[in-house]
Amino acid sequence: MAAKGHVVDLDEATRYGQQLYLANMRQPRLKKRPADRPIGRRSKRAVSTAFVPPTSQQLQLLDVPHDPDGVRRQALTADTDLIRYCADVVRTHGTKHGWSKRQTNDVIASLRIMQVLQDTPTAKVNATDVEQLSRYGGNVGSTLEVLDAAGLLNDDRQSRTEQYFAAKTADLPAPMVEQLEVWLEVMLDGSSTAPRRQARDPQTTRIHILGIAPILHAWAANGHRSLSEITQAQVREALPESGSQRNFAEYGLRSLFGVLKSRKLIFTNPTAGMATTRVNATVPLPLDTESVRQALNSPNPATALAVALVAFHALTAKEVQNLQLTDIVDGRLHINNRNIPLADPVLSRLTAWLNHRAVKWPGSINTHLFVGMRNAPRLGPVGRQFPWTNTDLRPQTLREDRILQEIHTNGGDIRRICDLFGLSVSAATRYAGTVAHPDLEKT
Template identity: 40%
Template sequence: MLSANRSGQQLFLADLFRRNQQSARPGTPGPQPVCRGLTTSFPVTYRQLTLFDLSRDLVRGHQLGFPDPPDAGLAQLLDDTATSHARSHGWSLTRILDARKGIRLLLAIQDTPGAAIKASDVTDLAQLSLALQPVLDILAAAQMLDDDREPSIVAWFARQIEGLPEPMTHELHTWFEVLRLGSTTASRSRPRTEGTVRGHIHQAMPAVREWAAAGHESLREISREHIKQALPETGTSRSLVGQSLRSLFKVLKSRRMVFSNPITHFRTGRPETRIPLPIDVRQLKDALTSQNPARAVLAALIAFHALRNNQLRSLLLTDIRDGRLHLPDRTILLAPPVRERLTAWLDHRERRWPATANPHLILNKKTAVRSSAVSHTWINTTLGMTSQSIREDRILHEAIATDGDVRRLCDLFGLSVQGAERYTDVLNHQALRSDGDGDAADRPYPGFRDW
């Protein structure tokens, strides 16, 4: 042992050297792919620290010329992934060329060759007028994307609490993080949807701003009297504000950021139920007979079968077979007019996007080159009215036509008993049942039976 250590020992640290694939012995198994050709060597797990954090001028770099990517193997693997991804999603030649160019450029200017590329670095490609989303899609498919982008709701919340005292800002931020991310400590809670988070913040902020304007620095100073003054007298607004403030002080009390919960024992009631109303039948007929296949099929699916907006968005091609629509909770026999419009839409879909890999039934030009669903807003904009108004019109007509058969409404439209009673209660409102010349069943009613 002493003789072996006489001249010292060479220390090697694991994984600091990557085996050259060309020099590997024949028959030696190489790295196994993790996604579309990438190997387990990428992305690398380390990060090269930088002395200065400076923004890059890609326009100037483009004028002078960018160097080649330092890791030619990774560049080739990502290029192959880009080609495969583009082919399977039916991308145009221009889209794929821009994406490959953007990826090669990002690899060339990496501080740590082989590391996952940050989404914030991808945004710099806008300086060269390159499309960002194709690059993000390819990097995500290759598991080489480090998505460090800040969610839009974080910036929105920062604007809501701007100008408030620092202690109050800290308390509100704690509540916001629990709503958005949930909590694994007492009291435990699941993350809320973005819509729920925005709704709670929106309802609570008017009262919080009034307290701040009155000179309060912290929510610890809020008493039951302040809550009483902040709550509306009655109605839906009282319920919504009460729910938001109750959530706020519950979180602060569990974190011991307030001494007591001032809203305890306040009764705020439930939101008032809005009476469903019929829509203009002419607008519905325009949608059903539209030359736009997407508008016609969306209108038909709602007007005949009262599908919800999120159900339309999540429908897959495989959900329609044998003339039936297979939903998670029930199977629907499609009406003949719906089948006609569905056939026209599928023919249009095949002509317009023959190579798309998106599995969803409803597409548009943005989602056809990806695998995501269309947005709620796009569906309502395409229809020219809200999908909820058509759905309510359809269920309302069925309630009147069947003289309030709750069981039928539950079976046809997947409603709960309480949800069906919202429509059957309309039977007690004669103003909705009659227009002065007779019952609604005796006159043409906008909806299903007109078709």
């Protein structure tokens, strides 16, 4: 250090290195309160529209774990242009979706915590960073909604299918993984270029991955680095002997090699001309009538309505989950090009549920028929298990029971149950085969 009044010797000062400084380590100063601003009650502010996030971001130098208590303390005084802008968005969004005051305040507090955790406090926020708020008691779901509504969310999350794919292909050779990623993209997003393909259900993709993953690892262990090296003989040799695993593998490999051939990533399709193995179909069995009756009379109005919709009209669990309020008009259910007159027991339970919903969530603008604590202040559907967790019945077995009763009542009329329940001919044949079953015949 140079003496007072003397010029600093830079060579001497930097002889042992230079002092580096970390950016954004000091909290921004709070703006002074204007003298004419009232100090008691909070004055109303106009919604800010001038905030623009920076185009550059501070790169992370060190991955240092945060102290939860320290983060919460810093969040109490955090104040940036982004927080002030988002606070207005939170209030507008919360009023529109019927949020409580507590939920609104929780989201504002979560935004303050998020700013403390951000390397660049005023930049767009990654969705994966928002998911870390649960460690500090923050509200993840509603914070994601607000940031998305404000245009400040960078959604870098992977879907469950993508995470499952990454876990199953982590140890495969790089050329093989690149080919698989092309197939996965086509399966999830479809293709608008020739040959065009529609996107498949994520569950279908997961089943394909489940079937082909062991085979791919076996080929990689034998020295294959690319799927273009695989022959039809190797495909036949790698298939399981029988059962559902063989069926999953056959359909998965046909889909995989079909996409790669259409994208000209392999020379020939080794699964071309190969027949698929039929899986033995299970025999649908009737349910105990008393258990169905108890579920229909459940004290939970959502459970009673869901059970009634499946027990009387054989809706699938996905159809029940995604039902909209506008799908029911004048006592008729309009779904999948079907016009279904609702049975009287369904209508009475529908009225009870709508009355309960109006009292429980009067401010909800969610258009789905079924809402709960999680989705009432939002626009998405309920979870897959709602409201079946309140009963021992499963929607698929209840649906099979309804179709089974119908096929036995009409004497095996396949065309009728296809029109009534929207089944394919092959699916209807599975139920028609039970008409002559000695254990299922009516006495």
